[in-house]
Amino acid sequence: xxxxxxxxxxxxxxxxxxxxxxxxxxxxxxxxxxxxxxxxxxxxxxxxxxxxxxxxxxxxxxxxxxxxxxxxxxxxxxxxxxxxxxxxxxxxxxxxxxxxxxxxxxxxxxxxxxxxxxxxxxxxxxxxxxxxxxxxxxxxxxxxxxxxxxxxxxxxxxxxxxxxxxxxxxxxxxxxxxxxxxxxxxxxxxxxxxxxxxxxxxxxxxxxxxxxxxxxxxxxxxxxxxxxxxxxxxxxxxxxxxxxxxxxxxxxxxxxxxxxxxxxxxxxxxxxxxxxxxxxxxxxxxxxxxxxxxxxxxxxxxxxxxxxxxxxxxxxxxxxxxxxxxxxxxxxxxxxxxxxxxxxxxxxx
Amino acid sequence: xxxxxxxxxxxxxxxxxxxxxxxxxxxxxxxxxxxxxxxxxxxxxxxxxxxxxxxxxxxxxxxxxxxxxxxxxxxxxxxxxxxxxxxxxxxxxxxxxxxxxxxxxxxxxxxxxxxxxxxxxxxxxxxxxxxxxxxxxxxxxxxxxxxxxxxxxxxxxxxxxxxxxxxxxxxxxxxxxxxxxxxxxxxxxxx
Numbered sequence: 001x002x003x004x005x006x007x008x009x010x011x012x013x014x015x016x017x018x019x020x021x022x023x024x025x026x027x028x029x030x031x032x033x034x035x036x037x038x039x040x041x042x043x044x045x046x047x048x049x050x051x052x053x054x055x056x057x058x059x060x061x062x063x064x065x066x067x068x069x070x071x072x073x074x075x076x077x078x079x080x081x082x083x084x085x086x087x088x089x090x091x092x093x094x095x096x097x098x099x100x101x102x103x104x105x106x107x108x109x110x111x112x113x114x115x116x117x118x119x120x121x122x123x124x125x126x127x128x129x130x131x132x133x134x135x136x137x138x139x140x141x142x143x144x145x146x147x148x149x150x151x152x153x154x155x156x157x158x159x160x161x162x163x164x165x166x167x168x169x170x171x172x173x174x175x176x177x178x179x180x181x182x183x184x185x186x187x188x189x190x191x192x193x194x195x196x197x198x199x200x201x202x203x204x205x206x207x208x209x210x211x212x213x214x215x216x217x218x219x220x221x222x223x224x225x226x227x228x229x230x231x232x233x234x235x236x237x238x239x240x241x242x243x244x245x246x247x248x249x250x251x252x253x254x255x256x257x258x259x260x261x262x263x264x265x266x267x268x269x270x271x272x273x274x275x276x277x278x279x280x281x282x283x284x285x286x287x288x289x290x291x292x293x294x295x296x297x298x299x300x301x302x303x304x305x306x307x308x309x310x311x312x313x314x315x316x317x318x319x320x321x322x323x324x325x326x327x328x329x330x331x332x333x334x335x336x337x338x339x340x341x342x343x344x345x346x347x348x349x
Numbered sequence: 350x351x352x353x354x355x356x357x358x359x360x361x362x363x364x365x366x367x368x369x370x371x372x373x374x375x376x377x378x379x380x381x382x383x384x385x386x387x388x389x390x391x392x393x394x395x396x397x398x399x400x401x402x403x404x405x406x407x408x409x410x411x412x413x414x415x416x417x418x419x420x421x422x423x424x425x426x427x428x429x430x431x432x433x434x435x436x437x438x439x440x441x442x443x444x445x446x447x448x449x450x451x452x453x454x455x456x457x458x459x460x461x462x463x464x465x466x467x468x469x470x471x472x473x474x475x476x477x478x479x480x481x482x483x484x485x486x487x488x489x490x491x492x493x494x495x496x497x498x499x500x501x502x503x504x505x506x507x508x509x510x511x512x513x514x515x516x517x518x519x520x521x522x523x524x525x526x527x528x529x530x531x532x533x534x535x536x537x538x539x540x
Contacts, residue, residue, distance in 0.1 A: 164434035164452040170453075171453050172365065
């Protein structure tokens with residue numbers, strides 16, 4: 001720590017202040033960064049007030065303990081090795097200035113820190129101090145940005161590649177028509193519809209990427225019926241279990257989730273399919289099951305991937321939309337087959 | 350679609366019927382075109398007279414990737430171009446195709462690809478290998494960012510193989526008549 005003599009150019013007023021060690025004490029004690037000092041054996045000699053906020057411990061609880069108390073298990077032996085190496089050779093194992101390292105909070109969760117290490121001698125003892133700033137929020141923001149970038153890349157790839165197939169079909173069909181087969185022109189309608197559906201789905205998917213809006217308590221039966229009115233069909237049947245729970249969700253999103261599950265069931269099942277919605281027994285949540293052929297050769301790991309489809313006219317986005325909506329709510333969605341072999345989608349809320 | 354002429358034989362495979370019809374229309378006057386709308390049918394149509402296969406990747410009954418594998422396993426002496434909307438990923442590194450074409454293609458694209466592949470048939474095996482590697486590198490480079498390419502060992506291996514083949518074929522390329530070096534070999538021969 002700097003002594004008052006080092007601080008040239010200070011005013012007499014400040015001069016007297018800095019002579020007062022209480023000033024430094026309070027500066028260190030009340031700073032917003034957590035400061036922890038240890039000896040060569042890694043025993044905590046000092047911790048300021050901010051450790052309460054960052055690590056959940058009172059300063060008193062840390063003093064006298066080993067520093068490893070606030071370290072994730074996997075760093076402990078590395079830490080001792082690094083200190084030993086430094087004491088032996090003076091070689092630093094990591095950058096002492098603003099190094100990013102996770103620490104362990106009293107409640108067990110990990111806190112990402114930016115740490116600056118200092119070393120000084122006090123009363124003949126070698127002391128190491130860490131000045132630690134909680135940067136969890138920054139890290140989270142950065143992750144969010146990375147996620148968004150990834151999504152953007154995916155969308156760029158979707159738009160550029162998934163429109164290529166129908167575009168090729170349109171070019172080919174035009175060539176066939178030009179060569180004299182007028183009937184081919186009628187195929188163009190279907191191809192344009194496919195492109196239209198693709199664009200719609202990509203847009204829906206793009207919207208799902210945003211975080212969930214206002215959530216409210218919604219009875220599953222109401223939203224499932226609403227979804228059936230747009231995604232269901234005349235000849236198919238929707239069966240709702242009596243004991244359907246309410247869930248806390250963004251209404252529009254939840255409806256889109258059901259619509260996509262229903263469409264998936266009807267596209268892969270019989271025209272007169274029965275689709276049922278019921279509560280999960282072993283966990284909070286619900287499932288949608290159909291009496292269709294199940295997943296057959298479909299790759300169950302790929303089901304929720306963008307653009308994966310076994311249906312020639314499908315866009316392959318329906319189930320990715322479902323997965324996105326579930327994820328945005330913090331739910332888990334999985335696909336299994338029912339006892340009767342139909343497709344069963346479980347959503348754990 | 351008879352095989353009794355000297356015209357090169359092209360087999361077009363795509364699950365979209367209109368696409369193979371169009372390929373037939375576009376190539377029909379210069380080549381003997383056969384068509385198939387699925388993998389199984391493609392393998393039935395295949396024999397030693399086929400020079401070039403135009404192969405879609407996403408097909409319901411048997412994927413183009415699988416057809417390609419079977420073609421190579423059976424050691425047919427033909428060149429294969431993947432003609433597809435599937436974005437090339439690093440999985441293409443191990444696929445034994447000669448050319449990768451992104452849809453949509455039109456008549457002139459298609460003719461160019463077929464002509465190139467027919468040219469390659471007359472080249473020495475290592476030149477053909479070089480062509481294949483250069484093709485793959487170009488395909489990956491077009492699709493992916495530099496940072497992503499750098500992360501993958503497969504890409505580095507391809508580049509290394511290209512350098513090795515370039516070195517090995519340097520003399521052959523040097524001996525070739527400049528005028529006969531089409532744009533393909535200008536690309537390869539940028540040494």
